Amino acid sequence: MQNASAINSAEYIEKPTNYLNNGYTIKSWLLTKDHKRIAIMYLIVVSIFFMMGGLYAATIRLELLTPQSDLLQTQTYNKVFTQHGILMIFFFLIPSIPAILGNFLIPIMIGAKDLAFPRINLLSWYLYMIGGMLTLWALMQGGVDTGWTFYAPYSTQFSNSYVMAVGLGIFINGFSSILTGLNFIVTCHTMRAPGMTWFRMPLFVWAHYATSLVMILGTPVIAITILLLAAERLARIGIFDPAIGGDPILFQHLFWFYSHPAVYIMILPGMGVISELISNFSRKKIFGYEFIAFSSIAIAVFGFLVWGHHMFVSGQSIYAGLVFSFLTMVVAVPSAIKMFNWTATLYKGSILFDTPMLYALGFLGLFLIGGLTGLFLGSMGLDVHLTDTYFVVAHFHYVMVGGQVIAYLGGIHYWWSKMTGKMYSEFWGKLSAMLVFVGFNLTFFPQFILGYQGMPRRYASYPEELQVLNIFSTAGASVLGVGLVMPVIYLTHSLIWGKDAPANPWMLPGLEWRIASPPPTENFETTPIVTWEAYDFSDENGLDMEEARRKNIVTV
Amino acid sequence: MQNTSWVPFFPEQASSFAWQIDALYFYLLAISAFFIVVIVAAIFYFGVRYRERERYTNGAEIHGSIALETFWSIIPFIISMTIFLGGAIVYYNQYRPPADAMEIYVVGKQWMWKAQHGSGQREINELHIPVGRQIKLTMTTEDVLHDFFIPAFRTKTDVVPGRYTTIWFEPTKPGKYRLYCAEYCGLNHSGMGGWVYVMEQRDFDNWLSGNVSGQTPVEAGRDLFENKLGCASCHQGNDQGRGPNLAGVAGKEVRLASGQTVVADDEYLRNSILNPTGQIVEGYQPIMPTFKGQVTEEQLVQLIAYIKSLGGNTTTGATTRTAATNSSTMTTGSAPVNGGAADSMTPPKADRGSAVNNQGSNPNAPETRSEPTNTNR
Numbered sequence: 001m002q003n004a005s006a007i008n009s010a011e012y013i014e015k016p017t018n019y020l021n022n023g024y025t026i027k028s029w030l031l032t033k034d035h036k037r038i039a040i041m042y043l044i045v046v047s048i049f050f051m052m053g054g055l056y057a058a059t060i061r062l063e064l065l066t067p068q069s070d071l072l073q074t075q076t077y078n079k080v081f082t083q084h085g086i087l088m089i090f091f092f093l094i095p096s097i098p099a100i101l102g103n104f105l106i107p108i109m110i111g112a113k114d115l116a117f118p119r120i121n122l123l124s125w126y127l128y129m130i131g132g133m134l135t136l137w138a139l140m141q142g143g144v145d146t147g148w149t150f151y152a153p154y155s156t157q158f159s160n161s162y163v164m165a166v167g168l169g170i171f172i173n174g175f176s177s178i179l180t181g182l183n184f185i186v187t188c189h190t191m192r193a194p195g196m197t198w199f200r201m202p203l204f205v206w207a208h209y210a211t212s213l214v215m216i217l218g219t220p221v222i223a224i225t226i227l228l229l230a231a232e233r234l235a236r237i238g239i240f241d242p243a244i245g246g247d248p249i250l251f252q253h254l255f256w257f258y259s260h261p262a263v264y265i266m267i268l269p270g271m272g273v274i275s276e277l278i279s280n281f282s283r284k285k286i287f288g289y290e291f292i293a294f295s296s297i298a299i300a301v302f303g304f305l306v307w308g309h310h311m312f313v314s315g316q317s318i319y320a321g322l323v324f325s326f327l328t329m330v331v332a333v334p335s336a337i338k339m340f341n342w343t344a345t346l347y348k349g350s351i352l353f354d355t356p357m358l359y360a361l362g363f364l365g366l367f368l369i370g371g372l373t374g375l376f377l378g379s380m381g382l383d384v385h386l387t388d389t390y391f392v393v394a395h396f397h398y399v400m401v402g403g404q405v406i407a408y409l410g411g412i413h414y415w416w417s418k419m420t421g422k423m424y425s426e427f428w429g430k431l432s433a434m435l436v437f438v439g440f441n442l443t444f445f446p447q448f449i450l451g452y453q454g455m456p457r458r459y460a461s462y463p464e465e466l467q468v469l470n471i472f473s474t475a476g477a478s479v480l481g482v483g484l485v486m487p488v489i490y491l492t493h494s495l496i497w498g499k500d501a502p503a504n505p506w507m508l509p510g511l512e513w514r515i516a517s518p519p520p521t522e523n524f525e526t527t528p529i530v531t532w533e534a535y536d537f538s539d540e541n542g543l544d545m546e547e548a549r550r551k552n553i554v555t556v
Numbered sequence: 557m558q559n560t561s562w563v564p565f566f567p568e569q570a571s572s573f574a575w576q577i578d579a580l581y582f583y584l585l586a587i588s589a590f591f592i593v594v595i596v597a598a599i600f601y602f603g604v605r606y607r608e609r610e611r612y613t614n615g616a617e618i619h620g621s622i623a624l625e626t627f628w629s630i631i632p633f634i635i636s637m638t639i640f641l642g643g644a645i646v647y648y649n650q651y652r653p654p655a656d657a658m659e660i661y662v663v664g665k666q667w668m669w670k671a672q673h674g675s676g677q678r679e680i681n682e683l684h685i686p687v688g689r690q691i692k693l694t695m696t697t698e699d700v701l702h703d704f705f706i707p708a709f710r711t712k713t714d715v716v717p718g719r720y721t722t723i724w725f726e727p728t729k730p731g732k733y734r735l736y737c738a739e740y741c742g743l744n745h746s747g748m749g750g751w752v753y754v755m756e757q758r759d760f761d762n763w764l765s766g767n768v769s770g771q772t773p774v775e776a777g778r779d780l781f782e783n784k785l786g787c788a789s790c791h792q793g794n795d796q797g798r799g800p801n802l803a804g805v806a807g808k809e810v811r812l813a814s815g816q817t818v819v820a821d822d823e824y825l826r827n828s829i830l831n832p833t834g835q836i837v838e839g840y841q842p843i844m845p846t847f848k849g850q851v852t853e854e855q856l857v858q859l860i861a862y863i864k865s866l867g868g869n870t871t872t873g874a875t876t877r878t879a880a881t882n883s884s885t886m887t888t889g890s891a892p893v894n895g896g897a898a899d900s901m902t903p904p905k906a907d908r909g910s911a912v913n914n915q916g917s918n919p920n921a922p923e924t925r926s927e928p929t930n931t932n933r
Contacts (some may be wrong), residue, residue, distance in 0.1 A: 075743055147740045153717060154700040154742055158666075242718020248701060249716065283608070284615025291625050313703065314714045315721045318651055322644055329636035336632040337625065343595055344624065346602035349615035353607070361599060368595055372588040379639045381646025382580050385710040388703060388738035449565045452581070454707025456738040459746035463734060469565065507612050537614040549612050 018421065018518040033118035034521055038125050039104035040419070046100060047488075049091040049132065054484065056084035061443070061477040064470050069460040077460035078145040079161065085148030090170050091132050093404055094262065097269035098180055098215075099128070101411045102208045104419060106184060108512045108519060109202050111193025111528045116186040117179075124179040131173030138165035147458060149259070152240030152251040156232040164233060167226045174219045177265070181215030184208050193511075195530035202510060202534050203279075203292050207272025210296035214261045214268070214303060222258035225251070252314055256307035264303040266400055268296055270363070270407030271338055277360035277410050278342045279535040280508045282349025286535050288341040295334035302331040312383045321380055328378035335371050339364070352506070355429030359410030362437040366402025370395060373448065391451025394444045402440055409436070409487065416491065417501030421518040424494040428486060435483030442476025507548045509541040510534075570733055570754065571709035572726035576646045578710070583642065587635060650711055653724035657692035660685075661773065661857040664695065664702035664715040666741055667748035672854065674861075676772040677764060681750030683735065685727055686760035692724040694822060698853045703739035706752055712738050720822050727754040777862025780855055785847065787859075793866075799844060800837045806864040811838045825860045 019036045022028075029037055059080050063071045072080065103121065107114050115121050138144065144166045146155040155163050188209050192201070229251070231237045238244030240251040279286035286292060308316060308324030342364060351357070373395040377383050386392065413433075417423055446469040455466050462470070504513040509532060515523060532541040539545065569575060606615070660683070663670045671693075672678045685691050695704055695715045704723055705712035708731075713723040737748035755763060771779065781787045790799035805820045813836040818824055827834055829851065832844035851859065 069746070074746065078740075078743065078745070145742070149740075151701055151740065154740070158700050158742060242716075248718070282606070282615050283613070285617060285619060287618060288620035288625050291620065312647070313712055315716050315719065318648070321647065325643060325647075326640055329640040330633075332636050333629055333633050337629055339595065340624075340628040341620075343598050343602070346599060346606060347616075348618060349602070349606045350608045350613045351603055351606050351615075353603070361603070364599060365592075365596060368592055369588075372584075372591060375587075375636065375639055376581070376584050379580060379584065379643030381643040381650060382577055382584065383643070384647060384650055384712060385577050385707070388705070388712070389707075453565055453567045454705070454734065454736065456705060456736045456746075458740045461746045538617065545612060545614075 016516065017520060018516060019521045020421070020518050022521045031122075033114070033122055035103050035107055035115050035118065035121055036419075036519065036521075038121050039100050041125055042095060042099040042103060042128070043419075045129065045132065046092055046096055049087050050096075051488075053084055053087035053092055054481070056080050056087065058477065058481055060084060061474040063460065064462070065474045067462050067464045067467050067470075072460070074460040075145065078147075078458070079143040081458055082144055082147050083139055086135065086144070086166060086170070088400075089148055089262070089266070090173055091128075091135065093266040093400055094177060095128060095180075096404070096408050097273060097411060098184070098208060098211055098265075099124070099176075101204075101273065101408075101415060102184065102211075102269060103180070105415065105512055106187060106205055106208060107191065108515065108523050109205050109510060110188065110191060110196050111511055111524065111530060112187065112191035113523050115183045116191055117183050120179050121183055124176045124183070127172055127176035127179070131169045131171070131176065133169075134172065135166050135169030138162035138169065141165070149255060150229065150251075151255075152229065152232070152246070152248050153243070156229055156239075157241050157243070164230060167229060171223055171226045174223050177215045178219045181212035181219075184212040185216070193524075193528050193530055199290065199293070200530060200532075200534050202272075203275035203286065203289065203296075204269075204272035206293040207268045207275070207296050210300040211265050211268045211272075213297075214265050214300050217304070218258045218261040218265070221254060222262075225254040225258065228254070249311070249314055249316060252311050253307070256310045257304075260307040260310065261300075261303045263396075263399070264299055266404050268299060270404040271296065273407040273411040273414075274342060274360050274363050275338075276510075277356050277414060278345050278364075280414075280506065280510070281352050281354065281357035281360065282346055283352070283537050284345060284349040284535070285533070285537065286341065287344040287347070288337075289534065291337055292341050295337045298334040299331060302327060302334070306331055306378075309378055309383070310387075312380050313387055325378055325380045325383075329375070332371065332375055332378070339368060339371070353430075354506075355424075355426060355433055356410045356414035358430055358433040358437075359406050359413065362433065363403060363406045363410065366398055366406060366437075366440065370398030370402050373398065385454075386451060388456055389451035390447040390455045390457055393457050394447035394451060397444045397447075402444070406436065406440075409433075412487070412491075415512070416494070417505055418512055418517050418519070420495060420498075421501050422494045422498035423501050423505070424498060425490050428490040432483050432486035432490075435479055435486070437483075439476050439479030439481070439483050443473050443480050444476070446470070446472045446476070504543070507543060507545060509536050509543060514542075567710075568708040568729070568731070568733065569710075570727055570729045570731060571706075571711065572728055573646065573649055574708070574710040574728075576649065580639075580642050580646055584639060587639075650724075653692040653722055654690045657690040657724055658686075659692050659694060661854075661861075662693045662695040662704065662715070663853045663857070664697035664699075664704070664737070664741075664748075666699050667737070667744035669702075669704070669735065669737070669748070669750060670854065672773055672857065673764070674773065675764060676775070681735070681748075683750070683752045684760060684763050685752065685754055686757045687727050687730050687754050688757070690724060690726045692722055694720050694722050694857070696720050696853050696857075700741050701739045702737045702741050702748065705736040705738035706733055707736070708733035708752075714739055720826065727752075730754045730756055730759075773858045773861035774865045776855075777858035777860070777865075780851070780859055781862055785851070785859075790844070798841075800840055802863050803866040806860075806866070812836060813838050813840070813842075822860055825863055826856055829856060829859060 019034055029041065032038060059072070063069070063077055069077060103115070141162055144159070144161040144163055146159050146161070146163055150163070150167070188201070188205060228239045232239045232241060232246065236244060238246040240246040240248050242248065275286055275292055306324055306328045308320055309328045312321050373391070377386055377392060377395060413424070413429055450466055450469050453466060455462055501517040503516050511528060511530070514528070569578060659674055661672045669681050670678065671683050693704065695713070696719065697715045697717045699717065701717070702715040703712055704715055706725070709725045709727065711723060711725055713721050715721060731754055733752045733754065735750045735752050737745060741748060790797050791802050793801055793803060795801055806825065808820055809817050810820045810824070811817050818835060824835065830846060830848045832846060833842040836842050
């Protein structure tokens with residue numbers, strides 16, 4: 001004993017117990033109630049789903065390199081784009097930021113030891129796994145070809161693919177979402193540390209609060225829709241198929257009543273990450289904190305009232321269309337407010353261009369384009385021409401990839417040192433951030449033009465005159481692919497060979513930077529008492545800035 | 557399909573309202589360009605001007621500005637309202653078919669488009685139309701959702717099983733334009749397309765006469781009504797039948813047994829054939845059997861065309877005859893839809909023929925026609 005400690009004493013001193021080295025058995029992970037470990041388990045599985053969805057995307061772009069349907073059979077192509085959508089939306093975009101970063105950081109950011117319901121948090125992960133595995137099983141058996149929208153009556157009466165198995169997977173996964181949302185809301189209400197008032201919470205937490213509202217209120221509707229779809233497909237109860245007395249437009253209403261708010265489930269957490277990055281890397285309080293916080297809530301509320309803008313050409317009443325178009329324009333305003341506030345935050349900052357900030361600035365540019373093209377589609381007369389074309393594909397990729405995925409990557413880089421205790425290579429980080437930005441634009445910008453030219457989405461083959469822009473798009477996708485594979489390599493590399501991370505590499509005021517990297521299992525030895533505002537860089541924020549400046553710790 | 561536009565990668569502009577959509581598009585592009593330039597320039601300027609010069613120096617303490625927040629809430633709101641209004645006006649124009657448009661029936665089916673002209677011509681995955689005429693398509697599908705999309709006309713509409721949707725346009729330039737299915741419909745979705753041929757009126761007339769095919773929709777519908785389906789045994793064309801007299805019904809208000817009043821449009825007629833007991837006309841028993849599964853979508857379209865021809869508001873020929881015999885029918889104020897289609901194309905053959913036949917099969921029509929109208933009022 002004496003000998004052992006003598007040999008390893010240096011290591012023991014440097015590596016106190018943290019959530020990662022507190023037990024190495026598989027059981028200590030699979031039965032953990034630690035929100036941080038659950039977040040890491042999500043990170044691993046979500047990354048696998050992201051890579052699978054990415055492979056489908058690569059296949060799609062390769063097929064579309066030529067106008068003919070040659071690389072894949074048409075049937076296969078239909079399954080590939082369907083499965084790309086399902087994996088990316090239900091198993092990557094929706095859980096990504098909330099289940100990984102939110103899970104890891106919300107308790108720490110508000111000074112709590114864990115989420116309000118740690119067991120339910122673990123249950124959420126298992127539900128996600130069961131739903132995900134069931135979906136993967138269905139994909140292995142033969143897949144599904146309905147498009148991720150599952151429009152009836154094709155999905156209920158005509159498709160001969162594994163609609164029900166995938167539907168059940170999404171159904172189960174939905175409960176994971178609901179429980180996570182519930183957990184976050186209760187945590188925000190009951191677990192805040194003394195002094196952590198609502199308006200001292202980081203905007204990341206506000207964004208997750210808004211997201212959780214949507215998860216809880218919206219997800220049950222998709223569950224009901226899937227049950228109705230099952231009733232028609234299995235029992236031939238006429239709900240959506242007019243041949244047996246149903247109404248196909250009803251399906252679209254139910255589907256979009258969830259799936260439009262789901263877009264905000266996907267983007268709001270990303271906005272939360274960006275608020276953190278912009279403010280912290282400008283070393284400055286965010287401009288208009290309350291406006292950003294309430295714009296998240298406004299987006300969540302108004303997001304429930306605009307689903308009909310997906311249906312301007314579906315045969316719904318013209319007056320319903322007018323109302324939905326009007327509300328869509330209204331919901332653009334809170335997004336614009338956020339955009340202006342982020343930009344204004346840079347003013348008179350002290351801006352550091354590390355990898356996370358490059359992602360954040362990339363987000364601003366891409367989300368700007370994604371948001372503005374949303375106005376094109378919300379404008380009814382223009383939507384008639386643009387809907388169901390590649391313009392829509394480009395638009396939602398600008399929001400979902402240019403917005404959410406970029407924010408997710410920025411967040412992963414930003415908190416990587418906190419989550420793993422290791423520093424990644426800043427050089428490779430910056431390079432990949434730039435490749436992702438360039439590759440993304442090259443992939444999706446041509447699709448706006450293709451869309452206005454009239455190329456319909458979900459086409460395995462297309463007219464020859466549209467090939468040039470498709471080649472650009474595929475070329476861009478290969479750059480994007482390289483940019484996305486690189487973080488997998490250098491982040492994994494950093495786990496083993498990376499330098500140990502200091503607790504607060506950028507000297508930032510957030511609570512998560514005031515505990516060790518990686519954090520101890522209990523997060524805080526004693527419950528912190530918060531006396532500073534969010535993003536408080538003043539001298540009263542409790543950080544020893546003089547000491548830091550004197551040592552001038554080199555972070556990279 | 558050569559492109560005459562001066563903008564690269566820009567679709568041809570070939571319908572009367574295409575310029576409106578393009579104008580809206582360029583308006584939005586200008587707004588987008590403005591905001592992108594302003595915001596990106598600001599980001600670059602701030603990024604260079606306020607880059608970190610010394611480690612851990614902090615930015616200025618600025619909390620926000622109510623004035624600025626108000627400014628950049630109201631400005632985007634006003635701009636978005638102009639976009640909303642512009643879009644709504646253009647949409648309204650696109651979705652109100654003119655009353656006297658030439659009507660063509662379209663049935664979608666996995667994976668083809670079938671069109672039938674008022675004069676009987678049928679075509680698959682092609683649509684021949686005259687330039688400068690307002691054209692209205694009444695569409696449905698035999699199976700799943702489809703979407704009729706002509707980029708050069710800047711318009712599309714979903715084609716929905718179990719109901720009729722309409723789309724209209726006025727082609728302004730002769731040429732050959734792509735037709736797509738824009739709503740995913742299964743295996744060969746990307747193969748479900750074809751061409752729209754916009755022709756000079758003279759060429760179109762030639763095309764019509766060179767493609768004479770059997771019956772007009774009205775004739776085919778009469779055949780179904782009187783012989784194949786036996787509708788006429790109950791709907792006898794007078795009030796003695798077990799079913800209501802259908803002459804003059806189309807486009808009028810009908811009082812139902814439930815006390816409600818509905819307009820007997822295409823949708824109502826279709827439902828009354830497929831689900832007859834759903835909306836019973838006042839004074840009649842719910843005894844009609846359903847014809848669901850017995851008639852195809854195309855036959856339904858033909859039956860409805862025939863029923864409309866009974867009322868005096870289908871073809872000009874029929875209208876003239878009705879007006880001569882019973883002017884009250886003409887003045888009931890219902891929308892004179894579906895006119896003009898057949899008459900200018902092949903006036904002698906299609907219209908007069910059906911008109912004469914109608915008269916022959918419904919000798920009592922002129923006397924009885926006005927009665928349902930009167931009881932309804």
